Amino acid sequence: MLQPAKPAPALYEARKTVHNRRIDGPFRRFKWLVMAVTLAIYYGTPWLRWDRGPYAPDQAVLIDLAHRRFYMFGIEIWPQEFYFVAGLLIMAGIGLFLVTSAVGRAWCGYACPQTVWTDLFQHVDRFVDGDRFQRQKLDAAPWTWGKVLRRAFKWSIYVVIGFWTGGAWIMYFADAPTLVREFWSGEAAPIAYVTVAVLTLTTVTLGGFMREQVCIYMCPWPRIQTAMMDENSLLVTYKDWRGEPRGSVKAAEKNPGAVGDCIDCTMCVQVCPTGIDIRQGPQIGCITCALCIDACDRVMAEIGRPRGLIDYATLEDCRAEAAGQPPRPAWKALLRPRTIAYFMIWGSIGLAMLFALGLRSHTGLSVAPDRNPPFMLMSDGSIRNAYTLRLRNMATQPRAMTVALDGLPGAAMWSDTTTREAAARFLTVSVAPDSTHTLRAYVVAPSGTAAAALAFTLTTNDAAHESQRAETTFTAPGDTK
Numbered sequence: 001m002l003q004p005a006k007p008a009p010a011l012y013e014a015r016k017t018v019h020n021r022r023i024d025g026p027f028r029r030f031k032w033l034v035m036a037v038t039l040a041i042y043y044g045t046p047w048l049r050w051d052r053g054p055y056a057p058d059q060a061v062l063i064d065l066a067h068r069r070f071y072m073f074g075i076e077i078w079p080q081e082f083y084f085v086a087g088l089l090i091m092a093g094i095g096l097f098l099v100t101s102a103v104g105r106a107w108c109g110y111a112c113p114q115t116v117w118t119d120l121f122q123h124v125d126r127f128v129d130g131d132r133f134q135r136q137k138l139d140a141a142p143w144t145w146g147k148v149l150r151r152a153f154k155w156s157i158y159v160v161i162g163f164w165t166g167g168a169w170i171m172y173f174a175d176a177p178t179l180v181r182e183f184w185s186g187e188a189a190p191i192a193y194v195t196v197a198v199l200t201l202t203t204v205t206l207g208g209f210m211r212e213q214v215c216i217y218m219c220p221w222p223r224i225q226t227a228m229m230d231e232n233s234l235l236v237t238y239k240d241w242r243g244e245p246r247g248s249v250k251a252a253e254k255n256p257g258a259v260g261d262c263i264d265c266t267m268c269v270q271v272c273p274t275g276i277d278i279r280q281g282p283q284i285g286c287i288t289c290a291l292c293i294d295a296c297d298r299v300m301a302e303i304g305r306p307r308g309l310i311d312y313a314t315l316e317d318c319r320a321e322a323a324g325q326p327p328r329p330a331w332k333a334l335l336r337p338r339t340i341a342y343f344m345i346w347g348s349i350g351l352a353m354l355f356a357l358g359l360r361s362h363t364g365l366s367v368a369p370d371r372n373p374p375f376m377l378m379s380d381g382s383i384r385n386a387y388t389l390r391l392r393n394m395a396t397q398p399r400a401m402t403v404a405l406d407g408l409p410g411a412a413m414w415s416d417t418t419t420r421e422a423a424a425r426f427l428t429v430s431v432a433p434d435s436t437h438t439l440r441a442y443v444v445a446p447s448g449t450a451a452a453a454l455a456f457t458l459t460t461n462d463a464a465h466e467s468q469r470a471e472t473t474f475t476a477p478g479d480t481k
């Protein structure tokens, strides 16, 4: 007899709102700590001050787009030093590889902004609407004035959080106290208002409403991470050989040995912020926040069974443990060739950057010869070349600098502010703090001088005696290539 065909699985499934339950335990407390530290860093950093003297801003971390500077405590990065920022980004990338290969998606579970803000919004839900069951009940209840007011109150807290998040962001780009004053008096640049509005909207949408959907459907990182993990990466794992078949405590008492340790209480599912059941195996929705470990450990403690039915474990350790070997401490999975290699690369880049920062000069010199005309013949037969020199003073105080000619014997130079009569082998220039001075230099050589290599040297006239050298050419008649 023909059986009725099974209905095909739906291609689209409507989202079921996740109302995760409150839980306490070591991982939850660690999450609290990470959340407090990361939010304090994000909201508080623009308010930190750092004295750089009278000629530079005193905000500890500042991205000064108008003047093209990036300040980070004692470090000031100029546009041509962007390689330091690139180095930091490379370190962040390799740091993520290191963390992923060692402890799986710990970044996702604890420190990713989407996780931190979602966690914050979930606490707001709990504060306003109560824990899981009250929230489920309220969701299913018809719209009454009470529900409308409650929702309005909760969503206004969302908007306040979103607004502070956007507000904190723009403070990284201008002096925070000044910007706050200008913002509230309506004098800030329009882009500040637009940025805050956009970030308020995205924060509320992504953290307040979309939540786990961002991790499961939008973020590419989980897909990349799976390529970086192997059988020795730590993952939050349900030990099915120990938990299955599931059965109640009574069933275990009646038939000792017939059921596993999982009593099917679903506490691990109820506390999960992405709403998944870890007992179905590793899945892309698991951000390895370990709240299910806290929940299950509590249950195990209550029924008098050993903790760790759900635990951080590697696939290899699971195989060994299922075969009867004693569990291996999770930290042992951290030390292996791959994590050590990532750490060495990460550390080497960090050391190289520290070394480069320690040796970096606070001056700069670049030279561009005039191309049209490349030279001028003077009335006395001498030959003149003109150059545009850019002198950088990256220090926070004004500095006198000497620019000298190196090579081309018999040549002398003068600038826009001096005359040919005062031509000499060197010029002294005062350069304002934290700025670039453009200098027009006219180099004159005796009649008959052939084209030759020429260099300008720059030396600061202070105790640091920093120096720079820029090479160029002197063009003469018959050599205008």
Ligand code: SF4
Pocket (backbone or CB within 6 Å): 238, 243, 261, 262, 263, 264, 265, 266, 267, 268, 269, 279, 295, 296, 299, 309, 310
């Ligand atoms: S919390 Fe532990 S005992 Fe309860 S269902 Fe989850 S795995 Fe089973």
Ligand code: SF4
Pocket (backbone or CB within 6 Å): 236, 268, 271, 272, 273, 274, 275, 276, 277, 278, 285, 286, 287, 288, 289, 290, 291, 292, 293
């Ligand atoms: S399954 Fe466990 S570790 Fe994974 S997201 Fe849910 S609570 Fe966190």
